[in-house]
Amino acid sequence: MIRRNQRFRNHLDDNLIHLRKNLFISPSDPMYYEKVIRYLDATSPEAHYKIGQKFQRRGNFKRAIFHYKEVLRTYPSPFYSAANRAIRDIEEEKAAHAMNMQHAFPEEAKGILPPFMKTLLIVLLVLNLLLIVLFAGSNPLYKTISTMKVWGAGSDITYETVDAPFVMYIAPETENKAIETALHKQALELAKEMPQTNILIYGVISQDNTSQGKTMLLRDEELTKSAVVVAEYHPATDEAVKIRFLNTEFGKHQPLSAIGANLVRTALTAYTKDHGGPPARLDALLQDFPNNYLSFIPLEATTGSNGISEAFTGDGGWVYTPDAANPSQMFYPNSAGVQDIPYEPVHIEINKKEHQLKLVSGDYILWDKEIGLGANDRTPLGQFLVKDRVQNPQGSRTQSYGEAGLGLGAIALHGTYDESSIGSDKSLGCVRLTNGDVQQLFPFVPKGAEVQIQASTWAAPSHEQLKNINLLIPASRPTLDESPEDVIFHWLG
Known part of the structure; x- marks a missing residue:
């Protein structure tokens, strides 16, 4: 299936890089x-x-050094040593220029240090004495392992280092303290063989009993993406083995955060179409029937909050800015750990041949349900929109539509008390689900969501079945009247 927001490929795509959102x-x-x-x-x-190189070529050494030092804030990186070398070259060039100026204007040379330089030398002398005391004691500072802490990557050292990356395979459920001890010991042993090398050890969880506890040269850069901890040790410059535990929860929560964002965006798109513009507040999506575009605002999975902010703060929950240009900029996670999420509307795909229904957003399947269809091929093909979201819908006959229904006009997706009709063709044209399945589906199908009914197997690539989707449902949900007693529905049944 070609998604509506990505129907045709632009020939310029190969020459463009996606920076963020629609930029x-x-x-x-x-x-x-x-x-x-x-x-x-x-x-x-x-x-x-690259910007530092640009300023260096122009002769603006102050701006060049600024950008090179910004490079040193991120470690490790392929540009760390090059930036160090560039700073050193600039300093040497500046020193040579100063020497030439001194020879050219000898009368300006001073035989006595200015007061500022004297003060600086005294401060440096005191700092050196303090360092000697710290490292000469019975329990030197370098023996302390830094844990659960991001260390500074910047450094004023300007000589080159060579990185030696390794991977250590760790057994599942290993406690952090044991991991720290193993990494510390391994870093010290490796440094004995490579004293001038910057040792990097990436800890990776392994289910293979034969590899657990082993340390090997890193030959596959992809392994660094699955590392749960990384250790750095460069004995030539720092006696401390620096250990940092990484955020392993991000990859697990990112898909759920994307689903939560696109669930609300789908409802916002429908509301905007119905009312000529987005609501001033998200509460407008949470009303009684027939304006129940949503049943709740989902939790943002990374932070576990569904609070709403007017601007990004990184404190959790969501950001809602109704004046934004598109749904992606209008509603997004208020979490620094979540990447930009493209708008991929939540929609339903129905395969009549296989009697299957899928609730889909992007590459993810939220729910996959078996369904019943109309006898004599009465269930129509085509694209429909969810017009009504109803709990306990009333028909001309009692219990005609089960416990919940999603009205599409003349037909609906609704529950049934005749579970033998699921997987067969017995209805008058509607799509039937068990009452349990329709209740699971209901809160994740916003008003205005598209329903695509197709005859046979989908041509779309396989989707990933998303687990733990119920983690998006908040413990406290708004009280909405989604069961209109005075409305009789005339779906085909």
């Missing part, structure tokens, strides 16, 4: 790296290094 840029743009820093990643080592 694309060509690498040939002379301001490319400045825009990467401004819109994508303010700490990008590559972007700062």
Whole structure:
């Protein structure tokens, strides 16, 4: 299936890079790296290094050094050593220039240090004495392992280092303290063989009993993406083995955060179409029938909050800005750990041949249900919109539509008390689900969601079945009247 927001491929796509949301840029743009820093990643080592080179060529050494030092804030990176070397070259060039100026104007040379330099020398002398005391004691500082802490990557050291990356395979359920001890011991042993090398050890969880506890050279960079901890040790410059535990929860929660965002965006799109503009507050989506676009505001999975902020703070929950240009910018996670989420509307796909219903958003399946269809091929093909979201819908006959229904006009997706009709063709044209299945589906289908009824197997690529979807449901849900007693529905049944 081709998604509605991605129906045709643009021939310029191969020459553009997606920075964020709806912003694309060509690498040939002379301001490319400045825009990467401004819109994508303010700490990008590559972007700062390239800008530093630009200023260095222009002779603006102050700005060049600023950007090179920004590179040093991120470690490890491929540009770390190059930035160190560039700073050293600039300093040497500046020193040579100063020497030439001194020879050219000898009368300006001073035989006595200015007061500022004297003060600086005294401060440096005191600091050196303090360091000697710290490292000469019975329990030197370097023996302390730094845990659960992001260490500073910047450094004023300007000589080159060579990284030696390794991977250590860790058994599941290993306690953090045991991991720290193993990494510390292994780093010290490796440093004996490579004293001038920067040791990097990535800890990766392994289910293979034969590899657990082993340390090997890192040959596959993809392993670094699954690392739960990383250790760094460079004995030539720092006696401390630095250990940092990584956020392993991000990959688990990112798909759920995407589903939560697109659930609300789908409802916002429908509301905007019905009322000519988005609501001033998200509460407008949570009303009694027939304006129950949603049954609740989902939790943002990374932070476990569904609070709403007017601007991004990173404190959790969601950001809602009704004046934004598109759904992606209008509603998104208020969490620094979540990547930009494209708008992929929540919709239903029905395969008549297989009697299957899927609730889908992007590449993820929220629910996959077996259904019953109309006898004599009465269930129509085509694309429909959810017009009514009803609990306990009333028909001309008692219990005609089960416990809940999603009205599409003349037909509906509704529950049934005749579970033998599921998987067969017995209805008058409606799509039937068991009452349990329709109740699971109901809160994740917003008003205005599209329903695609197709005859046979979908041509779309396989989707990933999303687990733990109920983690998006808040413990406290708004009290809505979604069961209109005075409305009689005349779906085909």
